Amino acid sequence: MTMTLTFLGAAGEVTGSCHLLTLGHHRVLLDCGLIQGSRQAEARNREPFDFDPGAIDAVILSHAHIDHSGRLPLLVKQGFTGPVYTHNATAELCDIMLRDAAMLQRRDAERLNKKLEAKGEPPVEPLFTEEDVDALMGSMVPLEYGQLQQVVPGLRLVLEDAGHILGSAIVQLWLELGEWRKKLVYSGDLGRKGMPVIQDPSYIDSADLVVMESTYGDRLHRSLPETLEELKGIFARAIETATGNILIPAFSVGRAQELLYLLHLNAREWGLERWRVYLDSPMATEATRVYVRHFRLCDDEFRAFTRQHPGRHPLLSNIEFIQTTEESMALNEVDRGMIIIAGSGMCTGGRIRCHLEHNLWRKEADVIICGYQAKGTPGRALVDGAQSLKIAGKPIEVRARIHTLGGLSAHADRDEMTDWYRHISGTPPVVLVHGEPEAQQSFAEHLSQYSRHLVVAQRHDCVDLTALPELVWLGPAKDD
Template identity: 40%
Template structure:
């Protein structure tokens, strides 16, 4: 048995483990390297032969864990990619979005190179590669042991990080010896809106655990807040902003954070925490698609509070004053909206996407 770290070692992104046991070689995650010090166009190879990989286990859909799967396929991988159902659906849209961004950035770099002010790049993969990759995904339900090779069995457990995210328990057999290895993936906090708390795994021979915040101490106060507590805090911010006649602009990751905010706004409407309507724009094509997937994944992934509401016929990610801006033209029209409003847009880091023009229009306004 052998495990090789092929990413997310000495850096946060690019998660990828190569596991070798008996005659089977497989990966756990195959993520994109991200950050200002990383040039994603130069990470176009692997420290192993992709054609030798039997299958991939995917912990969740975030690009730093899934983003190089189409490249793996492009370089010769022909096996299956195992994950939960929600992860499969989210990966479909996120990998296509990643390919589209790369194509645009490569085109922009080519134009700069023609002017003599930059370097031309080729995208790691294009939208055709991403579409081919989506056909390799196979869903495995939570909490079910699945034998994938004579020497390898796995079980996905809810990690509470993102819809469909998982810790993966892996049992390896070689030379008459069996070992249990747990790959944590990214671990969620307790009492997050919508999704369940992380599953506690009681035993393992080895644990490979994410440590993004390994040197930080976090107050337990945040995990004690209920969704209603969070909704009340958000209502206070909205009321303070609207009373000045301003807009509340919320940069949000399209997958995960956008849906959490929509849920809190739903609660503000449902509980009548404000005496007036709250016009809200969701201005992110990827966020809109992800919200549809969240809405269709309640049975497997929602916590007890959210599941109870859905069972009573509630759409917890929608409310009467929610407005969708899907096209670029619809996005630009938000700037002319006559009343104070909430604008949820991406990217969450404010370094790309439609959020940039909303910030440009609103940051200088003292009332916003």
């Protein structure tokens, strides 16, 4: 009988989160996310799973972001029939995000099949369809923070607030198998203290093993006050010239809502009254309504503001919500005076690419990058100083001012992750996931002064949970 954890995604990279927990004859997944980044990276989503989907008993989903949830419909398509345990707000957000992802998969397949047909090659299917999403949503088991849930015999689950996006969770698991009793804590994506809208991450009191993200393990974020001053300065310069637009690529869940709130609170101080603010993302609009419905999960300031201003919610005020493609295209007829928030956050697709096509070459325009940009993405190219960007098959010269705001990140930085870990008693062993190699190695060196047992997971690494607190590595987990 085995008790193991195998790392199958977001191991040595940021996206594609997926970890397989084996407890005797039971198999449970922690997350099942899409791989994002370059075309070569995303092509790996079509590779077979490293396990039989039909043999998975249950999935525990930490939060709704596509790099953690995005292959769940594919898992169902290929035979998974078990429950998916997650926070109830995450379930609502997944219903929105995964349907949008299915639509994009269908469109991508249609475009590719036209090219394949011209070459006389066989067509491809979408990775998954809306019918697969329907089947998945029927498997969702919504939970509240702090609610105890048995997942399979010998495995109990409690979710706590990770402070990353609405419904994001730290996963606490109590495992029992024969004589062994172990507690596993999976951080999911950890948020930050003192950020707007979302609660601070919860502290965890104990663990036998901590599986921990490390996205920003090699840096410290600017403080929120410093970041707001930087934003104010960007807007002030744009207002002074008044000759261009401001584009903000933003993740539809989390960052978009945070930006709407900040723009609402600071509109007068930042001189935005004469600017028109657009949220050009139907998915972000739907997600914003989920935030409004679940405002009781948010921080004290946001809840108080909501109660004080019924009917004038800070996420729905002074913003123009763009729905149709025609409305979105019409924005490109205007060359100044607009702040456009649109997805995708890494500029890999979505309406932001059309707005970049029409504004990136203008030296009067500004582009504010305020979220993580994976290697190989257009957003990362802009951050790294690219002179041009290929959009719709043609190179667009980068003449706009590019601003990178690390201070709005929804991920904890090195010291914030360290503080979270140090609140866990007994300095338990740590396995780092969800990070680029350079950031992970830097964080491992920093955190090693607090934990004797610490490693960076590579894909297919498998740890024997019965040997804890020693980290004993095995080959890929085998069925008994």
